[in-house]
Amino acid sequence: MDTRYTNVAIRPPILDGTNYDPWKLKMSIYIQSIDSRAWKHVLDGWSPPMRDDDIPGLKPRAQWTADETTSSNYNAKAINSIFTSVDMNMFNLIGTYTCARDSWEKLQTHCEGSASVKKTRMLLLTSKFEKLRMEENETIVEYNLKSLSNEASVLGDPISNERLVSKVLRSLPKRFHTKVCAID
Template identity: 30%
Template sequence: MQAHLAAQDDDMWYVITDGQMKILKMNTAAITTEGAPQMVEKHRSEWTDEDKKKENLDNVAKYIIYKTLDKNMFAKIKTCTTTKEIWEKLTQLCEGNDHTKENKLTVAIQKFDNTKMKPGETLAEFNERFSSIIIELISLRKDYSNREIALKVMRALPREWDVKP
């Protein structure tokens, strides 16, 4: 049963990333030069229950995506006809192109570099603000070592936090 669900998940992801599944069968009448049978599309009258489920995966995937979007985001993708189109549009809207990603990364690195604890800010408030910057950097595929992060935190603290000799 678990293997069946894993295969169905793989099929669902295929529909999202590669497009509608084609229901195929072997064409035993034609043999390729390598001796392997040629694949041709099955006629609807030949579909099994499993074939029907696979063919419907695009609709299932669209429904799942629709249910997760707010009205504003739905309005931006409602003209897309396949799950693949929806996924590509959402990726573009949420991540942007390579230039946009690079700009976001540059801004996030500047935030990291310029982070200082504000006057009157508690350590908990600073930690929350600093953690959100780290999460943003990780989402943009920029990782800092624990040592780099610890050093940054130490440098970000105000002078009154310095160790007294």
């Protein structure tokens, strides 16, 4: 058995405000690797338990059920992951949140913008995708459509593999074209 990687610590990616798209993808996997139920709390949210009696307000921790404590722990895993994966500027945006979903959404709105901004970004990305052509001296490996595809996925509108393949085939420079000879 290869043991070179058994003691490697898994660290979350760090969000510095300029790398949100890859950070978001990496963080979703990072949190899921810690616990899929922690990721569920990022997606669905969490609220501290409320009192069951006639007194309004939060339930004291000593009165939490086992399920309420477990749910709180999953939220804590998720929010800890988020807090430790951002620089101080980003932390200042989210440091007061107690719910992982709230901090995730605040970062998303701050870095991606509102729904209308995301729509505009997607329109610009689509235009860039359509205008992109492979240069004569460029190799297929260098012709990186995957970054555009990843960005579209982050914005919630992934580009299908069929569309990517079609784009590559339409964009190939003349040196990749072959002549078809008809045989009489």
